[in-house]
Amino acid sequence: MAEDKDFYVGVDVSKAKHAIAIAEGGREGEVRYFGEIEATPAAVERFVRKLERKYPR
Numbered sequence: 001m002a003e004d005k006d007f008y009v010g011v012d013v014s015k016a017k018h019a020i021a022i023a024e025g026g027r028e029g030e031v032r033y034f035g036e037i038e039a040t041p042a043a044v045e046r047f048v049r050k051l052e053r054k055y056p057r
Contacts, residue, residue, distance in 0.1 A: 007055055015039060020047065 006025030011018050020034040037043045 005055065009051070013039065018044070022051075 007029075008023040008025070010021040010023070012020075016039055017036045018039050019036050021031060022034050023029050023031040037047050
């Protein structure tokens with residue numbers, strides 16, 4: 001059985017765009033800047049769908 005991997009998402013919000021970083025779980029986890037997305041519900045939903053594909057449960 002595959003082991004679940006924790007990860008954390010940091011979001012810096014503003015009116016026009018959101019800046020996003022992703023950190024892997026654990027003390028040695030890598031922190032990566034994902035980029036910016038539009039500050040719209042549709043853009044946030046697309047981002048969450050990408051996360052679901054990359055980090056399935």
